[in-house]
Amino acid sequence: MAMMSWEQRGLLNELIHGLKAAKQLQASPSPSPSPSPSSSSSSCLTREMKDTLLHQVVSSYENAIMMLNGTHNPTTERATYPMANSGKVPESPVSITGSPKSEEFLDDGSKDYTLSSKKRKMLPKWTEQVRISPERGLEGPHDDLYSWRKYGQKDILGAKYPRSYYRCTFRNTQHCWATKQVQRSDGDPTIFEVTYRGTHTCSQQGNTPQLKRETKPNNPIIKTINYQTTLLDSLRTNLTVRTNGLEGEAFSFPVTPPPFYSLDSIHGGGTFRHVGNSCPSDFTGLISTNTSTGSSPIFDVDFHFDPTAEIDAGFPTFLHDSI
DNA sequence: CCCATTTGACCGTC
DNA sequence: GACGGTCAAATGGG
Numbered sequence: 001m002a003m004m005s006w007e008q009r010g011l012l013n014e015l016i017h018g019l020k021a022a023k024q025l026q027a028s029p030s031p032s033p034s035p036s037p038s039s040s041s042s043s044c045l046t047r048e049m050k051d052t053l054l055h056q057v058v059s060s061y062e063n064a065i066m067m068l069n070g071t072h073n074p075t076t077e078r079a080t081y082p083m084a085n086s087g088k089v090p091e092s093p094v095s096i097t098g099s100p101k102s103e104e105f106l107d108d109g110s111k112d113y114t115l116s117s118k119k120r121k122m123l124p125k126w127t128e129q130v131r132i133s134p135e136r137g138l139e140g141p142h143d144d145l146y147s148w149r150k151y152g153q154k155d156i157l158g159a160k161y162p163r164s165y166y167r168c169t170f171r172n173t174q175h176c177w178a179t180k181q182v183q184r185s186d187g188d189p190t191i192f193e194v195t196y197r198g199t200h201t202c203s204q205q206g207n208t209p210q211l212k213r214e215t216k217p218n219n220p221i222i223k224t225i226n227y228q229t230t231l232l233d234s235l236r237t238n239l240t241v242r243t244n245g246l247e248g249e250a251f252s253f254p255v256t257p258p259p260f261y262s263l264d265s266i267h268g269g270g271t272f273r274h275v276g277n278s279c280p281s282d283f284t285g286l287i288s289t290n291t292s293t294g295s296s297p298i299f300d301v302d303f304h305f306d307p308t309a310e311i312d313a314g315f316p317t318f319l320h321d322s323i
Numbered sequence: 324c325c326c327a328t329t330t331g332a333c334c335g336t337c
Numbered sequence: 338g339a340c341g342g343t344c345a346a347a348t349g350g351g
Contacts, residue, residue: 150328152343
Protein backbone atom coordinates (compact mmCIF):
# COMPACT_ATOMS: atom_id res chain seq x y z
CA MET A 1 0.00 0.00 0.00
CA ALA A 2 3.00 2.15 0.41
CA MET A 3 3.25 3.14 -3.17
CA MET A 4 -0.39 3.54 -3.80
CA SER A 5 -1.62 6.82 -4.95
CA TRP A 6 -3.74 8.83 -2.69
CA GLU A 7 -6.98 8.07 -4.38
CA GLN A 8 -6.18 4.42 -4.74
CA ARG A 9 -5.78 4.25 -1.07
CA GLY A 10 -8.96 6.07 -0.47
CA LEU A 11 -10.74 3.71 -2.72
CA LEU A 12 -9.25 0.73 -1.07
CA ASN A 13 -10.14 2.13 2.27
CA GLU A 14 -13.71 2.52 1.29
CA LEU A 15 -13.90 -0.98 -0.04
CA ILE A 16 -12.29 -2.42 3.02
CA HIS A 17 -14.60 -0.50 5.18
CA GLY A 18 -17.64 -1.65 3.33
CA LEU A 19 -16.44 -5.19 3.26
CA LYS A 20 -15.80 -5.19 6.91
CA ALA A 21 -19.26 -3.99 7.68
CA ALA A 22 -20.72 -6.46 5.27
CA LYS A 23 -18.85 -9.26 6.93
CA GLN A 24 -20.17 -8.26 10.24
CA LEU A 25 -23.63 -8.34 8.91
CA GLN A 26 -22.98 -11.66 7.35
CA ALA A 27 -21.55 -13.08 10.52
CA SER A 28 -24.46 -12.07 12.60
CA PRO A 29 -27.23 -14.62 12.95
CA SER A 30 -30.39 -13.96 11.12
CA PRO A 31 -32.70 -11.89 13.19
CA SER A 32 -35.12 -13.76 15.24
CA PRO A 33 -38.63 -12.35 15.35
CA SER A 34 -38.34 -11.79 19.02
CA PRO A 35 -34.89 -10.54 19.55
CA SER A 36 -33.66 -11.69 22.84
CA PRO A 37 -31.65 -9.23 24.77
CA SER A 38 -29.00 -11.80 25.37
CA SER A 39 -25.68 -10.44 24.47
CA SER A 40 -23.88 -13.68 24.77
CA SER A 41 -22.42 -13.41 21.35
CA SER A 42 -20.71 -10.38 20.10
CA SER A 43 -21.88 -11.26 16.66
CA CYS A 44 -25.45 -10.95 17.73
CA LEU A 45 -26.17 -7.52 16.55
CA THR A 46 -29.09 -5.46 17.49
CA ARG A 47 -31.28 -4.15 14.80
CA GLU A 48 -29.86 -0.75 15.35
CA MET A 49 -26.37 -2.02 14.90
CA LYS A 50 -27.34 -3.72 11.74
CA ASP A 51 -28.89 -0.61 10.42
CA THR A 52 -25.73 1.18 11.15
CA LEU A 53 -23.67 -1.44 9.45
CA LEU A 54 -25.95 -1.41 6.51
CA HIS A 55 -25.64 2.28 6.25
CA GLN A 56 -21.93 1.89 6.44
CA VAL A 57 -21.80 -0.65 3.69
CA VAL A 58 -23.90 1.46 1.45
CA SER A 59 -22.01 4.63 2.08
CA SER A 60 -18.68 2.95 1.66
CA TYR A 61 -19.63 1.62 -1.69
CA GLU A 62 -21.11 4.91 -2.67
CA ASN A 63 -17.91 6.59 -1.77
CA ALA A 64 -15.90 4.07 -3.68
CA ILE A 65 -18.05 4.57 -6.71
CA MET A 66 -17.77 8.28 -6.43
CA MET A 67 -14.06 7.99 -6.31
CA LEU A 68 -14.03 5.91 -9.41
CA ASN A 69 -16.39 8.32 -11.01
CA GLY A 70 -14.62 11.29 -9.71
CA THR A 71 -13.93 14.29 -11.78
CA HIS A 72 -10.45 14.57 -10.58
CA ASN A 73 -7.50 13.70 -12.61
CA PRO A 74 -5.36 11.29 -10.74
CA THR A 75 -2.14 12.32 -12.29
CA THR A 76 -2.47 15.96 -11.61
CA GLU A 77 -4.06 15.30 -8.35
CA ARG A 78 -1.15 13.29 -7.29
CA ALA A 79 0.95 16.29 -7.86
CA THR A 80 -1.46 18.34 -5.95
CA TYR A 81 -1.34 16.06 -3.00
CA PRO A 82 2.17 15.66 -1.89
CA MET A 83 2.28 12.76 0.43
CA ALA A 84 4.06 14.49 3.12
CA ASN A 85 3.72 11.44 5.24
CA SER A 86 5.57 9.36 2.75
CA GLY A 87 2.77 6.95 2.43
CA LYS A 88 3.01 5.74 5.90
CA VAL A 89 -0.45 6.65 6.83
CA PRO A 90 -2.84 7.72 4.19
CA GLU A 91 -4.30 11.07 4.46
CA SER A 92 -7.81 10.04 4.95
CA PRO A 93 -9.72 12.88 3.49
CA VAL A 94 -11.86 11.18 1.04
CA SER A 95 -13.89 13.14 -1.30
CA ILE A 96 -17.53 12.53 -1.00
CA THR A 97 -19.27 15.59 -2.10
CA GLY A 98 -16.48 16.85 -4.14
CA SER A 99 -13.16 15.77 -5.38
CA PRO A 100 -9.96 17.52 -4.89
CA LYS A 101 -9.31 19.53 -7.92
CA SER A 102 -5.97 19.88 -9.37
CA GLU A 103 -5.25 23.40 -8.56
CA GLU A 104 -2.33 25.56 -8.42
CA PHE A 105 -0.33 24.59 -5.50
CA LEU A 106 0.56 27.41 -3.29
CA ASP A 107 4.02 28.56 -3.76
CA ASP A 108 4.81 27.65 -0.25
CA GLY A 109 3.96 31.03 1.13
CA SER A 110 7.32 31.86 2.44
CA LYS A 111 6.04 35.26 3.17
CA ASP A 112 2.34 35.18 2.81
CA TYR A 113 1.19 34.58 6.25
CA THR A 114 -1.75 36.47 4.98
CA LEU A 115 -2.78 34.16 2.27
CA SER A 116 -4.90 36.15 -0.08
CA SER A 117 -8.45 35.04 -0.28
CA LYS A 118 -8.07 34.54 -3.98
CA LYS A 119 -5.35 32.08 -3.43
CA ARG A 120 -7.38 30.57 -0.72
CA LYS A 121 -10.20 30.05 -3.09
CA MET A 122 -7.94 28.19 -5.36
CA LEU A 123 -7.00 25.71 -2.79
CA PRO A 124 -8.43 22.29 -3.40
CA LYS A 125 -11.46 21.67 -1.30
CA TRP A 126 -13.41 18.59 -0.54
CA THR A 127 -15.88 17.45 1.97
CA GLU A 128 -16.06 14.34 3.97
CA GLN A 129 -18.95 13.23 6.03
CA VAL A 130 -18.20 11.71 9.34
CA ARG A 131 -20.75 9.83 11.23
CA ILE A 132 -20.75 9.07 14.85
CA SER A 133 -23.10 6.68 16.46
CA PRO A 134 -22.94 5.59 20.02
CA GLU A 135 -23.02 1.94 19.30
CA ARG A 136 -20.87 1.83 16.32
CA GLY A 137 -18.40 4.55 16.85
CA LEU A 138 -16.97 6.33 13.95
CA GLU A 139 -17.96 5.41 10.55
CA GLY A 140 -16.40 6.18 7.38
CA PRO A 141 -13.17 7.75 6.59
CA HIS A 142 -13.08 10.45 9.07
CA ASP A 143 -9.72 11.32 10.15
CA ASP A 144 -6.42 12.19 8.85
CA LEU A 145 -3.54 11.76 11.11
CA TYR A 146 -2.50 15.28 10.78
CA SER A 147 -2.23 17.67 13.55
CA TRP A 148 -4.78 20.44 13.55
CA ARG A 149 -5.18 23.48 15.59
CA LYS A 150 -8.49 25.10 16.09
CA TYR A 151 -8.45 28.73 15.24
CA GLY A 152 -12.05 29.71 15.19
CA GLN A 153 -15.63 28.87 15.58
CA LYS A 154 -18.59 30.54 14.01
CA ASP A 155 -22.28 30.32 14.19
CA ILE A 156 -23.47 29.77 10.71
CA LEU A 157 -26.63 31.30 9.52
CA GLY A 158 -29.36 28.75 9.28
CA ALA A 159 -27.30 26.07 10.86
CA LYS A 160 -28.05 24.72 14.25
CA TYR A 161 -24.51 24.13 15.15
CA PRO A 162 -21.47 26.28 14.94
CA ARG A 163 -18.72 25.56 12.49
CA SER A 164 -15.25 24.99 13.75
CA TYR A 165 -12.16 26.00 11.89
CA TYR A 166 -8.91 24.16 12.06
CA ARG A 167 -5.60 24.69 10.46
CA CYS A 168 -2.50 22.67 10.31
CA THR A 169 -0.42 22.92 13.41
CA PHE A 170 2.59 23.45 11.24
CA ARG A 171 1.27 26.38 9.36
CA ASN A 172 3.95 28.64 10.63
CA THR A 173 6.80 26.27 10.96
CA GLN A 174 6.35 24.46 7.71
CA HIS A 175 4.10 26.79 5.83
CA CYS A 176 1.48 24.17 5.58
CA TRP A 177 -1.76 25.77 4.55
CA ALA A 178 -4.12 22.91 4.99
CA THR A 179 -7.26 23.80 6.84
CA LYS A 180 -10.45 22.09 7.63
CA GLN A 181 -13.87 23.05 8.79
CA VAL A 182 -16.06 20.83 10.84
CA GLN A 183 -19.73 21.31 11.08
CA ARG A 184 -22.35 19.16 12.55
CA SER A 185 -25.13 18.31 10.24
CA ASP A 186 -28.45 19.86 10.98
CA GLY A 187 -30.45 17.00 9.71
CA ASP A 188 -28.55 14.20 11.29
CA PRO A 189 -26.67 15.32 14.33
CA THR A 190 -24.59 12.21 14.21
CA ILE A 191 -23.06 13.37 11.00
CA PHE A 192 -20.33 15.89 10.78
CA GLU A 193 -19.28 17.48 7.61
CA VAL A 194 -15.61 17.97 7.43
CA THR A 195 -14.45 20.24 4.70
CA TYR A 196 -10.81 20.13 3.94
CA ARG A 197 -9.11 22.90 2.14
CA GLY A 198 -5.64 22.77 0.87
CA THR A 199 -3.32 19.91 1.27
CA HIS A 200 -0.62 19.26 3.72
CA THR A 201 2.79 20.31 2.71
CA CYS A 202 4.16 19.58 6.09
CA SER A 203 5.82 16.40 7.04
CA GLN A 204 4.04 15.41 10.13
CA GLN A 205 4.21 11.69 9.96
CA GLY A 206 7.86 11.26 9.73
CA ASN A 207 8.88 14.13 11.83
CA THR A 208 8.24 14.63 15.39
CA PRO A 209 6.80 18.02 15.51
CA GLN A 210 9.30 20.36 16.88
CA LEU A 211 6.60 22.36 18.42
CA LYS A 212 5.83 19.63 20.76
CA ARG A 213 8.76 18.91 22.85
CA GLU A 214 7.64 15.45 23.39
CA THR A 215 5.02 13.49 21.79
CA LYS A 216 2.28 13.11 24.22
CA PRO A 217 2.73 10.31 26.66
CA ASN A 218 0.27 7.50 26.34
CA ASN A 219 -0.51 7.93 22.75
CA PRO A 220 0.81 5.18 20.63
CA ILE A 221 -0.80 5.45 17.31
CA ILE A 222 -1.80 1.88 17.62
CA LYS A 223 -4.27 2.43 20.35
CA THR A 224 -6.96 3.29 18.10
CA ILE A 225 -9.87 1.36 16.90
CA ASN A 226 -10.58 -0.70 19.91
CA TYR A 227 -10.19 2.26 22.00
CA GLN A 228 -12.80 4.02 20.06
CA THR A 229 -15.17 1.22 19.75
CA THR A 230 -14.84 0.41 23.38
CA LEU A 231 -15.27 3.97 24.31
CA LEU A 232 -18.25 4.40 22.17
CA ASP A 233 -19.64 1.13 23.24
CA SER A 234 -19.29 2.20 26.75
CA LEU A 235 -21.01 5.36 25.89
CA ARG A 236 -23.79 3.37 24.45
CA THR A 237 -24.21 1.23 27.46
CA ASN A 238 -23.47 3.64 30.19
CA LEU A 239 -24.17 7.05 29.00
CA THR A 240 -26.82 9.19 27.65
CA VAL A 241 -25.74 10.49 24.36
CA ARG A 242 -27.76 13.28 23.04
CA THR A 243 -27.11 14.36 19.60
CA ASN A 244 -29.23 17.36 19.44
CA GLY A 245 -30.39 20.13 21.59
CA LEU A 246 -27.07 20.16 23.23
CA GLU A 247 -26.86 22.61 25.94
CA GLY A 248 -25.08 22.81 29.10
CA GLU A 249 -22.08 20.74 29.64
CA ALA A 250 -20.34 18.87 26.99
CA PHE A 251 -16.93 17.49 26.91
CA SER A 252 -14.11 18.01 24.66
CA PHE A 253 -11.55 15.38 24.61
CA PRO A 254 -9.24 14.05 22.04
CA VAL A 255 -9.00 10.41 21.43
CA THR A 256 -6.88 8.42 19.15
CA PRO A 257 -8.33 7.99 15.75
CA PRO A 258 -8.40 4.71 14.05
CA PRO A 259 -7.31 4.82 10.55
CA PHE A 260 -10.07 2.56 9.54
CA TYR A 261 -8.03 1.01 6.87
CA SER A 262 -5.57 -0.56 9.22
CA LEU A 263 -7.87 -2.16 11.58
CA ASP A 264 -5.98 -5.33 11.92
CA SER A 265 -3.03 -4.23 13.90
CA ILE A 266 -4.72 -2.27 16.50
CA HIS A 267 -4.88 -2.61 20.20
CA GLY A 268 -7.16 -1.13 22.69
CA GLY A 269 -6.33 1.18 25.43
CA GLY A 270 -5.77 4.82 25.67
CA THR A 271 -6.75 7.50 27.98
CA PHE A 272 -9.02 10.38 27.91
CA ARG A 273 -7.84 13.80 28.33
CA HIS A 274 -10.36 16.33 29.18
CA VAL A 275 -9.43 19.47 27.46
CA GLY A 276 -12.15 21.43 28.94
CA ASN A 277 -14.86 23.25 27.28
CA SER A 278 -16.87 26.04 28.49
CA CYS A 279 -18.35 27.63 25.51
CA PRO A 280 -20.71 30.04 27.12
CA SER A 281 -22.89 30.45 24.16
CA ASP A 282 -24.01 27.19 22.86
CA PHE A 283 -21.88 24.23 23.30
CA THR A 284 -19.33 22.50 21.33
CA GLY A 285 -18.30 19.51 23.04
CA LEU A 286 -15.81 17.72 21.02
CA ILE A 287 -14.50 14.33 20.89
CA SER A 288 -11.65 15.08 18.77
CA THR A 289 -9.36 12.40 17.75
CA ASN A 290 -5.77 12.71 18.44
CA THR A 291 -2.69 10.74 17.86
CA SER A 292 0.88 11.45 18.46
CA THR A 293 0.45 13.91 15.73
CA GLY A 294 -3.04 14.77 16.66
CA SER A 295 -6.07 15.64 14.66
CA SER A 296 -9.54 16.65 15.39
CA PRO A 297 -12.79 15.50 14.07
CA ILE A 298 -15.56 16.53 16.22
CA PHE A 299 -18.39 14.95 17.97
CA ASP A 300 -20.73 16.43 20.34
CA VAL A 301 -21.56 14.14 23.07
CA ASP A 302 -23.34 15.15 26.11
CA PHE A 303 -22.70 12.71 28.77
CA HIS A 304 -21.65 12.25 32.28
CA PHE A 305 -18.53 10.35 32.24
CA ASP A 306 -15.22 11.01 33.70
CA PRO A 307 -13.15 11.81 30.71
CA THR A 308 -10.02 11.39 32.63
CA ALA A 309 -10.76 7.80 33.34
CA GLU A 310 -8.68 5.23 31.70
CA ILE A 311 -10.42 2.96 29.35
CA ASP A 312 -10.82 -0.38 30.89
CA ALA A 313 -10.18 -3.46 28.90
CA GLY A 314 -13.43 -4.81 30.14
CA PHE A 315 -15.52 -2.53 28.10
CA PRO A 316 -17.86 -4.11 25.70
CA THR A 317 -16.43 -4.37 22.28
CA PHE A 318 -18.94 -5.62 19.93
CA LEU A 319 -16.82 -4.91 16.95
CA HIS A 320 -13.71 -5.96 18.52
CA ASP A 321 -13.34 -9.45 17.24
CA SER A 322 -14.49 -8.79 13.80
CA ILE A 323 -12.11 -6.04 13.14
C1' DC B 324 6.75 28.34 30.08
C1' DC B 325 4.85 26.50 25.98
C1' DC B 326 1.11 25.28 23.44
C1' DA B 327 -3.89 24.67 22.34
C1' DT B 328 -8.38 26.55 22.72
C1' DT B 329 -11.72 30.13 23.18
C1' DT B 330 -13.92 34.04 21.53
C1' DG B 331 -14.63 38.80 20.15
C1' DA B 332 -12.86 41.64 16.59
C1' DC B 333 -11.61 42.30 12.13
C1' DC B 334 -11.57 41.67 7.10
C1' DG B 335 -13.04 40.31 2.44
C1' DT B 336 -16.75 38.96 -0.43
C1' DC B 337 -21.28 39.02 -2.02
C1' DG C 338 -24.67 45.39 5.68
C1' DA C 339 -24.69 40.45 6.35
C1' DC C 340 -22.09 36.60 6.40
C1' DG C 341 -18.20 33.47 6.40
C1' DG C 342 -13.51 33.06 7.42
C1' DT C 343 -9.41 34.39 10.00
C1' DC C 344 -6.73 36.78 13.48
C1' DA C 345 -5.01 37.38 17.87
C1' DA C 346 -5.42 38.42 22.81
C1' DA C 347 -6.84 36.11 26.77
C1' DT C 348 -7.05 32.03 29.14
C1' DG C 349 -6.06 27.56 30.81
C1' DG C 350 -3.79 23.01 30.96
C1' DG C 351 0.22 20.26 31.28
